[in-house]
Amino acid sequence: MLRSGNCSISLVRRVGVRRLTLSTTLYEHKHNVYPAQKLRMDDLNKNVLKAKYAVRGSIPLRAEELKLYLEAGQKLPFDTVINANIGNPQQLKQKPLTFYRQVLSILQYPELLESGSNIFKKDAIERARKLLKEIGSVGSYSSSQGIPAIRKTVANFITKRDDGEISTPNDIFLTAGASSAVDYLLSILCKNEKSGVLIPIPQYPLYTATLALNNAHALPYYLDESKGWSTDINEIEEVINDSLDKGIKPTALVIINPGNPTGSILSVESMEKIIEVAATHGIVIIADEVYQENVFNNAKFHSMKKVLRNLQKAFPGEYDTVQLASLHSTSKGVSGECGQRGGYMELTGFNPEIKQVILKLCSISLCPVVTGQALVDLMVSPPQKGDESYEQDQLERSTILNDLSNRAILLWEAFNSMEGVSCQKPEGAMYLFPKIDLPFKVLQKSQELDITPDEFYCKALLEATGICTVPGSGFGQQPGTYHLRTTFLAPGTEWIDRWNKFHAEFYDKYRD
DSSP states (O other): OBOTTTOEEEEEEEETTEEEEEEEEOOOGGGTOSSOOOOOGGGSOHHHHHOOOGGGSHHHHHHHHHHHHHHTTOOOSOSOOEETTSOOGGGGTOOOOHHHHHHHHHHHOTTHHHHOTTTSOHHHHHHHHHHHHHHOOTTSOOOTTOOHHHHHHHHHHHHHHTTTOOOOGGGEEEESHHHHHHHHHHHHHOOSTTEEEEEEESOOTHHHHHHHHTTOEEEEEEOBGGGTSBOOHHHHHHHHHHHHHTTOEEEEEEEESSOTTTOOOOOHHHHHHHHHHHHHHTOEEEEEOTTTTOBOTTOOOOOHHHHHHHHHHHSTTTSTTOOEEEEEESSSTTTOOGGGOOEEEEEESOOHHHHHHHHHHHHHTOOOOHHHHHHHHHHHSOOOTTSTTHHHHHHHHHHHHHHHHHHHHHHHHHHHHSTTEEOOOOOBSSEEOOEEOOOHHHHHHHHHHTSOHHHHHHHHHHHHHOEEOEEGGGTOOOTTOOBEEEESOSSSSHHHHHHHHHHHHHHHHHOO
16 A cells, blocks of 8 residues: 555565565655765764774785786886785794694694694694693684683793782783784773873874774873983873873873884883883873884893882882783784784783773673684793703794894894984884985975875885885874884895885985
């Protein structure tokens, strides 16, 4: 039955004694609301549109296009694209650790326990049996906080790393890499648009992007490049006081140690001052320590938790209110298992009810990737002396670290030999963040193209050499300075020679 006016249509179909009625309302064409329009940008969440993530921004997207051109047989000035824009070790030919992959193979296909005894080392088989008993099938959900036995292994690792400072499994949350831990923390700490989080500049753009999604303020504090990217506690205090004057409440302070993108390592003295600021203002410390294995050139990593515990012992009662979240990941170090999404977060000094809120967020995602959880177990408890896999595992680890250290120094030396380039000597992580004094003609040209000068340089570098990097503007930098971030993960040195040649030609072309 069709009636004009309300334009309702009833469709009746007899199915035995059951009747199904479908009613719908049609809008008149004269109102111009039928048919409906497609989504437009104005219809979307503005916080999502504000979020930026330079590590996979316009230049990496262009690099992917160039890869497709090469695969299609098109001629370019280079034969390969070097993805130096992101810390993705296995993409750049870092070999997975044998022990990891043997254990994971059995976890994925337990029948190998019967047929693979001649392939796998005995300790790999024993570890796989142990994990299968604790996990069950890796295709099943685990508890949202993570598999209890693996959290216990992580707690034991932290206790040993920090010279006996006790860690407990209840404080450990297994996560899908460190990124999900950052998401959980900033979600609960960014109460409203008046919340702010102190982040180091330069920073890893995960933090600014996540703050944008939460409609909160990034409160930048600048690292001192002239002093090896050290922190300035007086500036941090100024940032806090200035934000309070503007009605913005700083709820957390992020440190990245070893530094991304700087490659620097914080001193114990700097960490103590940060803890003192946190205690004074009631600010949560988020310690991003995912590169703690990537340390070289006689540098030494100190965990923020160990420094906090030492202060609590030295000054009883003064630092008991400090709340610290420490992050680690299987994506970095010598593991390089980025795609497996394993990581953990340790919470120190948080009230139980706050932990329950974080657990609720974890529960919404059901659980971290179970094979990623297993990799966390392998990362924090590798083969020990006397185990069948020990010597091979140690050789593989030392080879990876030595190669990284050697390439870091070669690239650092290359940068400091280039005209207009200066670079701090790396101590850890996987990156260099050289400063480039660009010629005035480059500044003019980039202004014409409406891009930043460092993006102009990185784009020219990519188009000429196939080397993909990230402009310093994607990480933050002192106004009037220009940088870029590059990994030193790519094997060999030919690509460094390519860069040297490009840079000389670029400066000749745009020389003032």
